[in-house]
Structures are given as structure tokens and as C-alpha cells.
Amino acid sequence: MIWWHAVLIALAGVWAGMINTVVGSGTLVTFPVLVAFGYSPVTATTSNAIGLVPGTIAGAVGYRKELRGQFRRLLTFVPASAVGAICGSILLLSLPPDAFETIVPVLVGLAVVLVIVQPRVSGWVLRRREAKQERGDASEPVKQGSVLLITLIFLVGIYGGYFTAAQGVMLMAIMGMLMTEPIQRLNGIKNVLSAVVNVVAGTVYAFVAPISWPVVALLAGGSVLGGWLGALVGRRLSPTVLRGVIVVVGVAAIIQLVLRQV
Template sequence: MRARFPPSAYGPSVIWWHAVLIALAGVWAGTINTVVGSGTLVTFPVLVAFGYSPVTATTSNAIGLAPGTISGAIGYRHELRGEFRRLLAFVPASMLGAVCGTILLLSLPPDAFERVVPVLVGLAVVLVIIQPKVSRWVLARRAVKVEANGGKEGSGRSTQVLLITAVFVIGIYGGYFTAAQGVMLMAVMGMLLNESIQRLNGIKNVLAAVVNVVAGTVYAFVAPVSWPVVALLAGGSVVGGYLGARIGRKLSPTVLRGVIVVVGVAAIIQLVLRQL
């Protein structure tokens, strides 16, 4: 399928100061992905600004940020104790969704992706902005549910089916365009699971890593990828994932969220101007 993409789709040569900024963006994205999600909204605009097509920026991001999501998931291993059975149900849904998302990206014309990507970035930015309100609503809803159950927590079979379906759909989105899949996962799991926010964050990191690894593996063989960019992002994101797991609880979520929103809005403006 590589023949579908012209040589220019693979991006320009990487000059030294571009390399430095891409690596730093990878560190920041790895940190954000582990703590909040939406690290792609940092690296994606950087790559587009340096002349990479939106498709190449997306595929290179998926591969390059995968090691960072893995290191972040490993960093949350203590919070994941006792979650093996739940992950056994969720991981296949994420894998299948990621495959479907990559098929969409590779089947649709590249210009179709360029037209829809500003909308996807906008959706990601909105999700990042409303996440605090969603989290507060989730906590209030959970308290009401526990009180209605006589102080007991639990989730039935219908909730499990709904969760697996949601994880699958988010996997499709993540395979097609990775930005904010972590925010989506946190919102859905927070509404439907009776777990602490740190446990949910650990599960989110595992599922995001699965989607990135599956999508990245497919893209590596059949899509335009800039391997120098992948190497820079991979190195940076591993460091960022480690930092996010180590000091994530000490970072201000408001500051992280503000950076994501500013970068995301800048990306939307740039992408729209490219189409004019």
C-alpha cells in the first residue's frame, strides 16, 4: 500500500534544530500521555509545522510515542495489581479497534484525512477542556450510585458489555488519530467503573499503549513513516513516560491542560490555513 503515497508524503530531511525540538516535544508528550493524555496534541503540530503531512505526522506519532506509553504503563504497575482479569477483557477490544482505525486511515484518501483532522483536533481540545467537569460529575454520580446500592459498589454484566464496546470504539479513534484517546478512556471508565483515579490511569496507560503498538506496527509496513522522527519521539517519549509516572502526581493538571489547549488551538489554525 505504500504506492498510494508519493515520496513527498514521507516528510523532509531532519535538520539539527528540528531534531532537538522534536525530541523535546517527545519528552513533553510522553509526560502528558502518562499523566493526562493528549500528548499527540504537542507532537502533531510540531511535525506539521516542520513540513510533514498530517498522515505522516499521525503514523510517525503512533510509532514514536508507543515506547513512552509502555514506559508509562510500567510506571503504574503498582496501581495495576489485581486488574489482570479486567485488562484481559479490555485489551482485545483495544487491539481490534486499533486495527479498524488503521484500516480507515489507510483506506480513505490522504486529502480526506487532512480535511477531517482539524475537526478531530478540535474534539480533542474540547475533551481536554471539559475533563475536570466530567471528573467532578463522575464522582458525584458514583456517590449517588453507591448510596442507592446501600453503600455497596459494583458493576453488572450490562456495564461490562458497555465498557468493552466503548473501549473498542475509542480504539478505532486511537488507531485513526491518537490525540486524546487517553482522555476519552478516563472519562468512560470513570463513569462506569468504581475504581480510584490512579487505578483508572494505570488501565488507561495500558490500553493506550496497546492501541499505539498495534497501529504503529501496521503503519510501519504499509504507511508513510519518517523513521528519524520516530527515533527522536521514541527516545523522548520513554523519558517522558518515566517522568510522568514518577512525578505526575506533583505536576499541576491545570498547567498541563493549558499547554495542551494552546498547542491544540495553534494546530487547528495551522491546519485550516494549509487548506486555504
């Protein structure tokens, strides 16, 4: 590995760790970097999933204050994410590599769209909560064991196990629509569930998938720093700036992936 490749991969890990903690979709930073340096999309995905595990854990730990009192709820959500991650990783390893390379530009495009529309979704959630407050029923949250909520978390787990980009955005949209908890608490729950998906999928990949361990080490070190910074200063950063970086990098990734197939 060329030394400046290593530096850029580590820096991408820092930025991804920060973005995953604050917004989600850090994979849209690291994945294009790895593909640009010649790694296959499958190897980039598996190495990325494992490498970002420490960062997602660091981000979850950083939100421990917001997670107080959420233990019972997490006991319900975590198994859904874990089982979904297993299913998604099996899909990645079972389908032909050509199938993944064909669909991954679509998945990246979906992730970019989700990042773009997230402010509108957040605004809709806020208006919904204000309307409930006016009706006097804001204290009636969705039951912790809601079948719909758990099913959607499971489906996001499948997506995350197959391709991790934007799973955090999906989780925030789902929980924001179906739960009445404050946004920062939802962000803490999102970080825990994303960490679970990455840990489970990464464990599967580590034993049976093509992995670049030098890349994993660089991303792991960078993402831990990024996750810590994200939890520390994330509330002070402009979401618009972070979202703009994600969109630009995501569009560049789509162009590069499409050109690879031409």
C-alpha cells in the first residue's frame, strides 16, 4: 500500500466516524476512497464494515447520557438489527460479485437521496409532534414492542448487513416517525443499532469474506477518533456542511462505479 493511500484512508475513517455519529452515511466517504484506490466493491464493503465498527461503538458510548433509561427498549430493538445484519451479510456473500457491482451504484444513489431528503423528513416529524402536542396526545409513544417498528428495524438491518451506507439515516427516519423521543435520544439509539449491525456483519465477513486487513486497521483507528469527535462536537457542527460533503462524495462514487462497468 502506498503511504499516501494509507494517510487518505485513515483520514476518510476519521471523517466517516464523525459523520456516522452525527448524521449517518459515513460509508459514502470511505467506500468511494477504497474503490478509487483499486479495491473491488465487495472487498471495499466488507473491509469498510469491519473497519468502522470501533467508530460506531465509540459514537454509541459518546451518547451514553442520552441512552439512560433505554435499556428495555434496546433489548427489543437490538435482536432485530442483529438478525437483519446476518441476513444481509448472507445475501452479500451468496449473490455473485457481479450482482453486487451492478446494484451498488443504485444503493449509493438511494443513500445519497436519503441524505438529501433527511431535513424534510425531520421537518415532517417535528410538525407531526407539534400537532400531537396541540391535540394533547404527545405522551402516547409507540409501544416498545411495536410490530411495525421492529419489522422496519429488521429490514434496515438487512440493508446494513448488505451495504452499510445510510442505514443511520433510515433508522432516524423510521424512529422519528414512529417514536416520540427527543432527537438526540433517537440519535443515541441509532448509534447503538448501527454498531450492532456493523459488529454482526463484520464478524461474519471476517471469517468468510475477502478482507483487506491493513485497510481495516487504518479505518478502525481513524473511525474511533472520528466517533469520539462526533460525539464531542457533533452538536456544534452544521448538519448542512456534513450533508453536503456526503452528497458530493456519493455522486462521485456513483460516477466512478458506473464508469467501471462501461
